[in-house]
Amino acid sequence: MNKFVITIGLLLLSNIAQATTEDQISFKSEQQKQLYLELTAELRCPKCQNQNIADSNAVVAKDMRVKTKQLLDEGQNKQQVIDYMINRYGQFAHYQPPFNVATSMLWLLPIGFILFAGFVQVKRSKSKQQVDEPTNLSDLDDELAQLLVSDSNNKIDTSASNNAKTEANVKDIK
Amino acid sequence: MTKKINFRFLPLVVFVLLLGFLLKGLFSDPSERDSALIGKSFPQFELPDLNSNNKMHTPETLLTEPVLVNVWGTWCTTCKYELPFLTKLANEYDVKIVGLYYDQNHAPEFGEYADIPTIRVEVKEMLARLGNPYQYNILDLDRSLSLDLGVTGAPESFLIDANGIVRMHHMGDVNERIWREKLAPVWNEISQ
Numbered sequence: 001m002n003k004f005v006i007t008i009g010l011l012l013l014s015n016i017a018q019a020t021t022e023d024q025i026s027f028k029s030e031q032q033k034q035l036y037l038e039l040t041a042e043l044r045c046p047k048c049q050n051q052n053i054a055d056s057n058a059v060v061a062k063d064m065r066v067k068t069k070q071l072l073d074e075g076q077n078k079q080q081v082i083d084y085m086i087n088r089y090g091q092f093a094h095y096q097p098p099f100n101v102a103t104s105m106l107w108l109l110p111i112g113f114i115l116f117a118g119f120v121q122v123k124r125s126k127s128k129q130q131v132d133e134p135t136n137l138s139d140l141d142d143e144l145a146q147l148l149v150s151d152s153n154n155k156i157d158t159s160a161s162n163n164a165k166t167e168a169n170v171k172d173i174k
Numbered sequence: 175m176t177k178k179i180n181f182r183f184l185p186l187v188v189f190v191l192l193l194g195f196l197l198k199g200l201f202s203d204p205s206e207r208d209s210a211l212i213g214k215s216f217p218q219f220e221l222p223d224l225n226s227n228n229k230m231h232t233p234e235t236l237l238t239e240p241v242l243v244n245v246w247g248t249w250c251t252t253c254k255y256e257l258p259f260l261t262k263l264a265n266e267y268d269v270k271i272v273g274l275y276y277d278q279n280h281a282p283e284f285g286e287y288a289d290i291p292t293i294r295v296e297v298k299e300m301l302a303r304l305g306n307p308y309q310y311n312i313l314d315l316d317r318s319l320s321l322d323l324g325v326t327g328a329p330e331s332f333l334i335d336a337n338g339i340v341r342m343h344h345m346g347d348v349n350e351r352i353w354r355e356k357l358a359p360v361w362n363e364i365s366q
Contacts, residue, residue: 047326059327060325062281063321066283088322088324089210090207090209
């Protein structure tokens with residue numbers, strides 16, 4: 001048990017040691033450190049498909065981290081560093097795309113979908129209501145009444161012909 | 175009634191559109207994107223020759239005529255495959271090719287230094303074996319020019335016209351097909 005705990009402890013320690021050997025960077029201030037962490041999380045490694053430069057071990061990501069630190073040391077602000085990278089690696093290198101014609105779909109499509117879904121919902125609930133409305137029922141009543149009337153007319157007709165028939169029969173008998 | 179018919183096919187239309195979109199994504203290459211430098215001038219630099227620390231290269235010496243700048247390194251496997259074809263381009267088509275040597279190991283910030291004499295030996299050996307297309311090689315030890323060029327690795331190639339404007343960028347090896355379809359049309363235009 002003791003051995004197990006020691007082994008796990010050593011494994012954890014070795015991990016920490018490895019993580020600190022490469023990225024020992026001394027910052028001028030807490031603010032600069034914060035800016036550096038924000039930038040390396042927001043800038044995208046152009047070599048690896050979906051990693052930010054803080055996350056990636058690619059040579060180019062390392063170089064971009066070093067450059068980011070260097071530019072911050074020169075006193076550049078966040079936007080200047082982002083622009084520096086975009087000028088070299090394109091918009092791809094930044095995880096927050098700008099709003100333009102090509103990217104507008106990203107924002108407009110979901111909004112459009114919600115609006116359309118709302119429209120359909122309203123439309124459907126309306127057509128349902130119409131079925132339940134009493135005016136419709138009275139329409140039906142009218143139709144039913146008309147049917148009944150025409151039916152009784154038919155009956156009258158047939159009874160009339162029946163009467164004629166009986167009259168004929170009577171004549172025959174006479 | 176007519177409205178009902180329109181809505182009935184809507185899910186199908188949406189489905190087909192989505193299918194087309196995803197199908198296109200299946201065959202698109204995510205690493206294929208235009209360089210941010212197309213149409214811009216070649217970045218400023220002052221770097222030594224690979225074979226001599228004293229000989230310096232600048233845009234003034236590099237960009238006197240149309241040139242193909244090839245980013246490469248002996249560590250890069252794909253570069254080995256394009257060396258014979260690049261040599262053929264240099265010899266048969268008179269393409270001026272200059273190498274930008276991209277070293278992976280040099281990182282003074284992390285206490286790692288590349289050994290230049292070793293690089294020279296390796297380069298000499300490899301070029302003797304596979305062909306030497308380069309008029310000369312620029313040593314970009316700290317990869318500063320590579321960063322300015324938006325290089326993400328090797329091999330990469332740039333076509334630069336006589337005015338020093340970057341006209342074409344290609345990631346990956348230059349082979350017969352890539353040259354014919356992508357690079358030759360631009361090269362023919364800028365080398366006239």
